[in-house]
Amino acid sequence: MTENTRPNAPGTRRVVPADSKPVDADRVQQLLAEEWDRFTSWSQASGEHNRRASTSLPLGVTSSFQHWDPYPITIESARGAHLTDVGGNRLLDLSMGFGAGLVGHLNPRVVEEVTHALTSIGTLFVTPSSQATDMAERFKRRFDLDMLRFTNSGTESLMYAIRSARAYTGRSGIAKIEGGYHGGYDALQVSVKPALEDIGPADRPIPDAPADAVPGEVHVVAYNDLGQLERAFREHGGSIAAFVVEPVIENLAIVLPDEGYLEGVRALCDEYGVVLIFDEVKTGLTAGHGGAAQRLGIKPDLITLAKSIGGGLPLAAFGGKQEIMDVVVDGRMAHFGTYNGNALVMAAAKAVDELITPEASAGLEALNTRTLDTLDAIIGEYELPAHTVGLGAKGCVTWATGPVRNYRDYKATDFGVAELSWLWGVNRGVLTPPGLDEQWLVSLAHTEDDMSVLIEDFRSLAEALRA
Numbered sequence: 001m002t003e004n005t006r007p008n009a010p011g012t013r014r015v016v017p018a019d020s021k022p023v024d025a026d027r028v029q030q031l032l033a034e035e036w037d038r039f040t041s042w043s044q045a046s047g048e049h050n051r052r053a054s055t056s057l058p059l060g061v062t063s064s065f066q067h068w069d070p071y072p073i074t075i076e077s078a079r080g081a082h083l084t085d086v087g088g089n090r091l092l093d094l095s096m097g098f099g100a101g102l103v104g105h106l107n108p109r110v111v112e113e114v115t116h117a118l119t120s121i122g123t124l125f126v127t128p129s130s131q132a133t134d135m136a137e138r139f140k141r142r143f144d145l146d147m148l149r150f151t152n153s154g155t156e157s158l159m160y161a162i163r164s165a166r167a168y169t170g171r172s173g174i175a176k177i178e179g180g181y182h183g184g185y186d187a188l189q190v191s192v193k194p195a196l197e198d199i200g201p202a203d204r205p206i207p208d209a210p211a212d213a214v215p216g217e218v219h220v221v222a223y224n225d226l227g228q229l230e231r232a233f234r235e236h237g238g239s240i241a242a243f244v245v246e247p248v249i250e251n252l253a254i255v256l257p258d259e260g261y262l263e264g265v266r267a268l269c270d271e272y273g274v275v276l277i278f279d280e281v282k283t284g285l286t287a288g289h290g291g292a293a294q295r296l297g298i299k300p301d302l303i304t305l306a307k308s309i310g311g312g313l314p315l316a317a318f319g320g321k322q323e324i325m326d327v328v329v330d331g332r333m334a335h336f337g338t339y340n341g342n343a344l345v346m347a348a349a350k351a352v353d354e355l356i357t358p359e360a361s362a363g364l365e366a367l368n369t370r371t372l373d374t375l376d377a378i379i380g381e382y383e384l385p386a387h388t389v390g391l392g393a394k395g396c397v398t399w400a401t402g403p404v405r406n407y408r409d410y411k412a413t414d415f416g417v418a419e420l421s422w423l424w425g426v427n428r429g430v431l432t433p434p435g436l437d438e439q440w441l442v443s444l445a446h447t448e449d450d451m452s453v454l455i456e457d458f459r460s461l462a463e464a465l466r467a
C-alpha cells in the first residue's frame, strides 16, 4: 500500500477501519476448494451449456469478460432484480449487466416505450429522427454538454472521443491511467491490467501494450498522482491530444479520487492544451443524476457515456464542449454509424431519462449507503482486513487494510479472499460481476430485502473466515 493520509474527494464514500486482524490464508484456500466443489454441484446445467457454446463461441461467451473458469452461469431469462439460469436456479442480480441495468431488467416503462417503438414508430431510419433530437436535448441538459453524438458501445464512444481530440489539437498521443480499462480501441489497450513485472517502477510506469494492438503514442500515469501527469505533459505535452480517465475508477473495484486530484487534472490539461476526456461509461447515471463529473464538480472537455443510459439496450454517446464537437460539424473528424440513435434505443433511453429523476437517484444511493453501513458494522465486528467503498448506487468491499488509490495498491489487495467472497455469494444465489474488479449496482428493482440477502451472505462468510 502507498502511504495515504489524504482524504478522498467530497461526494465519495470510503470507510476504512482503524484496526483489523489478518485472515488465515490456509483457511481461505480450504474454503475456496469447498466452494468450488459446491459451485460445480449446483450449476451443472451451466457447465453443460458452456461445453456446447464453446464449440461455436470462443470460450462459450459473447464477450471475454463473461468467462470464468471452470465455466460461467448461463442465463435463460431476467426480470426486475433477478436472473434465472438454464438449470432453473434463481439468482439475485447485483451485477446488472456491469451496471447497465440501472432501471432493472424489463422495467415496465422501458418495455412500454420500446414496445411502442416496435409497433408504431419503427426501429431504424438512418436519416434524422425527432426521437434522436429529443434525446440529444435531454442528454445536453442532464450532462451539461454543448453537443453530443450517439454511438452503440462504450468502445466506439472512446474511439471517437479520442479521434475528436486528435482532430481538435492536431496531436496524436494520449495519456491514460495505469490499470484503466476503457473498451477495445487500440490506443486504450495499453497497461489495462498489466503484470507488475512488465511495468517498471511505481513512480515511473512503463506502458505495456499487448501484441494484438497498434496503440500509437500512449503515456501511462498512476491515478491520484498529479506529479506523474505533470511530468508526462512537461516531457511530451506537445504531442498529447487527450488525457483519458474514469473520474472514479470502476474497473479496479472502486478507486476514489483524492480530494483535489481531479481539480489538479483539470488545471494541468488547461495548462498544456490537452483535451480532458472523462470516461463515464461505468459511472454515468449510476454516480448520480448528472453523472460523476457534475457530482464531483469538475467539467471535462469531452465525456463518454454508455451502459446505464440505455435501459439494457445498446446505447452510448460522446459529447462535450462546442469547440471540440465542432470537429464533427466542420468535417475535421467524420463520425459514422448505421445504428447510431436508432428509434429502438432512443425509446429505451427516453424511459430511463424519465425514470432516473433526482429523487430516484437519491433513493438508490440511500439504499446503497444503508447496505454499506451494515457491511461496515460486520467488517468491524469480525475485525476483517477489508473496507467498503461507494459511489452513488454502486458499492464494493475491498480486501485491503488501507485505501486503494491506484493500480499498484489494487494489485496488493488480497485476491484470494476476494475470489472467495465473490464465489460465496454466487453459491448462495447472489451474482456480483466476475473478475473481482467490479462492484455491485443497486437498481430501481432492488429492495431492502434484496440488499439484506447480500448482507447476510457477507455475514456468513465473515463467520466462516473466523471459525
Ligand SMILES: Cc1ncc(COP(=O)(O)O)c(C=O)c1O
Binding pocket: 098, 152, 153, 154, 155, 156, 158, 181, 182, 183, 184, 246, 251, 279, 280, 281, 282, 306, 307, 316
Ligand atoms: C470505463 C469503461 N469504458 C469503456 C468501456 C467499453 O464499453 P463497451 O463494453 O460498451 O464497449 C467499458 C466497459 O466495461 C468501461 O467499463
